[in-house]
Amino acid sequence: MTVNSKRVFYVRYLAHPIYADMLRARADVRLDKLENESPEEVFAPILRQAHAYQIGAARDELAPHFHVHADLLRRAPNLLIVSSNGAGFDPVDVEACTAAGVLVVNQSGGNAHSVAEHALGMMLTLSKRIIEADRTLRRQSGVNRNDLMGTEVQGRTIGIIGIGNVGRRIAELCSGLLGMKVLAYDPYLSREEIAARAAEKVELDELLRRSDYVSINCPLTRESRGMIGAREFALMQPHAYFVTTARGFIHDEAALEDALRNKRIAGAGLDVWAKEPPPPEHPLLQFDNVLASPHTAGVTREARENMGRIAAEQILDALDGKRPPRIINPEVWPRYSERFARAFGLRPQ
Missing domain, CATH: 3.40.50.720 (NAD(P)-binding Rossmann-like Domain)
Structure with a gap:
């Protein structure tokens, strides 16, 4: 040549x-x-x-x-x-x-470990309310620590939407490290294939109803665009957290804002946005129970x-x-x- x-x-x-x-x-x-x-x-x-x-x-x-x-x-x-x-x-x-x-x-x-670690870090930070505690300490004096009581991740249920390379690594970390029950929604994999990735195959609605944490880890396609909206957030439990390290447009940002404002879910960890990076005045950045990053989960x-x-x-x-x-x-x-x-x-x- x-x-x-x-x-x-x-x-x-x-x-x-x-x-x-x-x-x-x-x-x-x-x-x-x-x-x-x-x-x-x-x-x-x-x-x-x-x-x-x-x-x-x-x-x-x-x-x-x-x-x-x-x-x-x-x-x-x-x-x-x-x-x-x-x-x-x-x-x-x-x-x-x-x-x-x-x-x-x-x-x-290629970045599965980095993204999975980021998602897990967001889950732990939200559960222990570390970001809320940090912000409160910076703004107030005489903070009452009992007002910032968190929850343990150990033994709870995570629902993974898309159990490919990243989702699989999250499942391994959550089940092995934290003893969590793992549910997975992935229409492209069989029940046996998902079981081999340390998860139980369920439909999307069941995953949303049963999970204490919902993690989005699928690519943005015509099928996944707008997959998580007002209806889906309404199915989640009030104590549940929503975490996404996938792509913007898979979830509806306005619907998420509404769910947080009306306390339908406990909080969110967001690494991806409809516009990246989001402007500082973005409505979702005004919530103390939202942990945000500018699409840096895979940036290691x-x-x-x-x-x-x-x-x-x-x-x-x-x-x-x-x-x-x-x-x-x-x-x-x-x-x-x-x-x-x-x-x-x-x-x-």
């Missing part, structure tokens, strides 16, 4: 420098960087020649014209592979990619390096004609294989 014959680009930044190091070690791969502000005369030829697009920026950090939709795909006729930064792939129109014969991959599992040194390495390995393997392990749209493989063969003169394995 000739020098720089395989073209890869990204916008703004990558998960970790290891990605660029691994690609630049290959003489047959060229890696181009664009900025959100790159003028069309700069980005248009890069899009036109690209074989792979590595998405490094989060949804709201990426200019809309660099989201992967039908228009971008028309401007990138040679594009074969779109790779998301983490497990989520919400800047990507998967159906449009499939129609265009473009393979979509993610880095699922270890997770970033892991995701960068996995992403580079997948892109290089795919460009070498191998089948990547984390494909979002496997149904595209026959069409993708034909396009790959036209581009590089060989069919992928």
Whole structure:
């Protein structure tokens, strides 16, 4: 293969420098960087020649014209592979990619430990009312500690919505470390598969009714968008906590605000938002029983390096004609294989 014959680009930044190091070690791969502000005369030829697009920026950090939709795909006729930064792939129109014969991959599992630890940290902080105690001490004198009485997590029930890589790790931590009962709602896994992940398979309504903690860990898709709204919050127990480290738009923020204001649930831990980061005046940030973070659950040194390495390995393997392990749209493989063969003169394995 000739020098720089395989073209890869990204916008703004990558998960970790290891990605660029691994690609630049290959003489047959060229890696181009664009900025959100790159003028069309700069980005248009890069899009036109690209074989792979590595998405490094989060949804709201990426200019809309660099989201992967039908228009971008028309401007990138040679594009074969779109790779998301983490497990989520919400800047990507998967159906449009499939129609265009473009393979979509993610880095699922690369940050599972970090996100699971964050979710567990939120649960413990909310249960022990640590964030409320911290805020009260900073505002008042003569605090009565009995007014800040918390609850133990040990032996309680957690309901996990989406028991993939992150959900599975949360289940392991909660059942093994804390002796919790684990319920899981995941329509894509059988009862036996979920049991092997230390959980009991239930339907969504049952999970919401029975759980002391509800953790959202599924990707944002057409099916999951708006899945948790006023009806679902009304099913939860008044002492229950809602935690999400998945994606904004899976839960309805206005419905959550209403549930908190009317004390239908005990509190919430929110790492993801409809707009990221949320503005300081966001209604949900005004509650003392809301623990908030700006989509940082997976932002650890270890997770970033892991995701960068996995992403580079997948892109290089795919460009070498191998089948990547984390494909979002496997149904595209026959069409993708034909396009790959036209581009590089060989069919992928």
